[in-house]
Amino acid sequence: MQKVIEVCHRVEGQGKINYFVQNDKIDHVNFVLSAVRGFENILIGKKLQDIPRIVSRICGLCQASQTIASCKAIEEIYGIKPSFQSILIRRLLMSAELIKSHIIHFFFQCLPDLLELFQNEDKNMDIFNLIKLDPQLTSSVYDLIKAATEISHIFGGRMIHLITPTPGGMIYNPSKKNILLVKRYLQKASTNIDYILQKYVDLFSQKQPPEDFNLHSLNMLGMLNEGHYDRYNGSIHIMQSNGNEIEFDVLDYENYFTKDANLFGIKFLIDDHKPILTGPIARYSLCRNNSLSMYNSLLKHFDMRWKNNILFVNFLQLLEIFNEIKTSAAMLEHNNLENHESLPNLNTIANYNGIGNVEAPRGTLVHHYHVNKSNIVDKVKLYIPTEINFPLLNESIKEYAQKLYEKEDIATLNRKVQRMVRAFDPCIACATH
Secondary structure (H helix, E strand, O other): OEEEEEEEOOOEOOEEEEEEEEOOEEEEEEEEOOOOOOHHHHOOOOEHHHHHHHHHHHOOOOHHHHHHHHHHHHHHHHOOOOOHHHHHHHHHHHHHHHHHHHHHHHHHHHHHHHHHHHHOOOOOOOHHHHHHHOHHHHHHHHHHHHHHHHHHHHHHOOOOOOOOEEOOEEOOOOOHHHHHHHHHHHHHHHHHHHHHHHHHHHHHOOOOOOHHHEOOOOEEEEEEEOOEOOOOOOEEEEEOOOOOEEEEOHHHHHHOEEEOOOOOOEEEOOOOOOOEEEOHHHHHHHHOOOOOHHHHHHHOOOOHHHHOEHHHHHHHHHHHHHHHHHHHHHHOOOHHHHOOOOOOOOOOOOOOEEEEEEEEOOEEEEEEEEEOOOOEEEEEEEEOHHHHHHHHHHHHHHHHHHHHHOOOOHHHHHHHHHHHHHHOOOEHHHHHO
């Protein structure tokens, strides 16, 4: 058996693909994440109040989700609820995070793949060629990144690794000047995403996506709040491939999934043993019969061949950016954003277990902490969206590689298989925590 190891490029973090070849056939393929940072161990022995700022360092893109899921878990331990104002600001931070994460993935990681697949682009689509492709598209992308970065800075205290979210609320109240500035960023962002969406429709909607990227029978996992899209509050839903839907509170998650013995494994305790997908496609599948009418005028350009294909995630990411910009602008109209509020005292432990969940850009994220009688954390479990998608990703690249190897050399195979990895948008930093 021969093992060929190739580094995977243009993904968040560092990963590589292992190909195992036997009798001139691909036996199996693994996407390998080797950099273990060990945050589940780092957090043990820490004081609860310090944990949100520590976990924000897990990832430079998913920082808000990690921080806020942590705050929610700690608030469960103390039995406290943050104010409406604090939740609004947290939602704004999560929106800025999603805008930046999604647009970076679309433009830098996946757009070159889409152009190669659908436009038969032979030239190297590096950043300079992307700029030449459409300067207005490039400027719109960079303006979105700038807007999201500045919103994070204003409400989070820093451009990355937020410091304002804290158990019980926020340690920052925005001024009228800052709120007005964010409104201006969002107005421009709205124009930018409109152009990018229309460009995507023009480029790809009439194309037929490759069947090798089709999603077969699988289960979808995501959060819903009384049946509606909500990335901050909600119960967890699993839509099974047979149409059945399982709904449960995150506090009961261990009845449905738990840590596997494998380092990056999550074991789902449901009887059909189908692979699980979380993230934009899962959110769309769970919510599309609800209040997503703003999507319909653009979604109608894509037929069902797209909607059962992993490449459709790129368009859904753009739609989610559109949605977050609109909802963020609406949140800024609340008058009490400027009010100064005192934080609750964190003195009495109400529960020794604290579990917090949010919908991160890549899917459902859960933090679970246990504290001892000295109020020190002694057990930590982090459930990362990329870990949830990992089995499906590996199965997809295995099938794709086996088919390609029948007619391609290993170098060409590796270049093409990496497209499949990028389509899943793995967050390696979060998955290896």
